[in-house]
Amino acid sequence: MKEKLTVAGIGELLWDVFPNHKRLGGAPANFACHCNQLGAEAYPVSCVGADPLGAGIRERLGEMGVDVRYVFESGAYPTGTVDVVLNAGKPTYQIHEDVAWDHIPYSDALKQLAEKLDAVCFGSLSQRSGESRGTIHAFLQHMPKDALRIFDVNLRQAFFSKQQVGESLELANILKLSDEELPVLAGYFGLEGDTQDQLVQLRGLFDLKLIAYTRGPEGSLVLGANEVDDFPGCEGMAVDSVGAGDSFTAALCMGLLKGWPLSKVNAFANKVATFVCSQKGATPVLPGHLLEYGEVNETEEVS
Numbered sequence: 001m002k003e004k005l006t007v008a009g010i011g012e013l014l015w016d017v018f019p020n021h022k023r024l025g026g027a028p029a030n031f032a033c034h035c036n037q038l039g040a041e042a043y044p045v046s047c048v049g050a051d052p053l054g055a056g057i058r059e060r061l062g063e064m065g066v067d068v069r070y071v072f073e074s075g076a077y078p079t080g081t082v083d084v085v086l087n088a089g090k091p092t093y094q095i096h097e098d099v100a101w102d103h104i105p106y107s108d109a110l111k112q113l114a115e116k117l118d119a120v121c122f123g124s125l126s127q128r129s130g131e132s133r134g135t136i137h138a139f140l141q142h143m144p145k146d147a148l149r150i151f152d153v154n155l156r157q158a159f160f161s162k163q164q165v166g167e168s169l170e171l172a173n174i175l176k177l178s179d180e181e182l183p184v185l186a187g188y189f190g191l192e193g194d195t196q197d198q199l200v201q202l203r204g205l206f207d208l209k210l211i212a213y214t215r216g217p218e219g220s221l222v223l224g225a226n227e228v229d230d231f232p233g234c235e236g237m238a239v240d241s242v243g244a245g246d247s248f249t250a251a252l253c254m255g256l257l258k259g260w261p262l263s264k265v266n267a268f269a270n271k272v273a274t275f276v277c278s279q280k281g282a283t284p285v286l287p288g289h290l291l292e293y294g295e296v297n298e299t300e301e302v303s
């Protein structure tokens with residue numbers, strides 16, 4: 001294994017604006033922040049405005065030790081913001097349009113980054129605009145064949161369509177989706193039967209290596225090539241579930257890249273996401289026991 005795993009999250013990077021405060025957000029950026037904490041060289045790839053909110057995002061990422069060299073700046077569009085309201089810890093989002101992350105520019109620098117990646121995470125929201133969609137597709141096409149291309153569906157408001165989800169699934173080799181998202185995909189692609197039947201059909205249709213299906217506090221089902229692992233969930237208080245799914249995807253990605261068995265990857269991803277739910281904001285500092293998870297006896301456990 002390389003000394004440091006290299007990963008990127010490409011797409012929206014924004015401020016989640018709560019009634020009394022704002023926090024860093026955007027699913028792919030949250031993913032990158034968590035992978036960074038979990039030991040990867042992790043890059044958010046996005047665009048902010050040439051405004052104080054954009055400067056604030058770079059500053060916040062810097063404080064978290066995240067490299068901002070692929071956070072581009074737009075002179076023409078403002079930094080993205082999302083109004084978030086929490087109801088019993090569950091968010092609803094009002095996502096503002098035509099902002100800087102709708103205009104992520106493609107460049108040689110991005111091509112070179114893509115070529116050296118071990119994994120990427122992308123979603124559907126930032127593909128609402130043609131410019132960022134084009135950049136994301138080009139980026140994915142330049143990644144090494146065996147790298148992980150994780151599509152975290154992340155359906156938000158009405159910013160998705162069958163065509164876009166289908167194209168993304170064609171470009172991905174790993175899918176992460178939630179129990180709220182599966183029915184939408186089942187409708188799009190005519191999936192039938194129980195949950196596992198539907199996931200198996202989806203995997204076959206798009207030739208996916210692995211699907212992670214999350215059920216909030218009820219844990220998750222991970223369907224690998226020859227193996228299924230069902231984790232029942234962890235006990236924990238849900239203070240704010242914003243970004244929990246993004247942290248799940250980051251932990252999943254890191255576990256897979258380290259070659260852990262599926263059951264260990266699934267348990268780890270649940271523990272990280274449960275911790276994130278117990279804290280405010282999408283990118284809290286992870287405690288030591290999660291950062292060191294899997295270091296002990298790792299050689300014994302990896303088959």
Ligand SMILES: OC[C@H]1O[C@](O)(CO)[C@@H](O)[C@@H]1O
Pocket residue numbers: 012014016024025026027028030082093125156242243244245246282
């Ligand atoms: O990415 C869209 C929205 O989803 C989140 O990433 C949480 O998953 C928020 O931080 C953001 O506002």
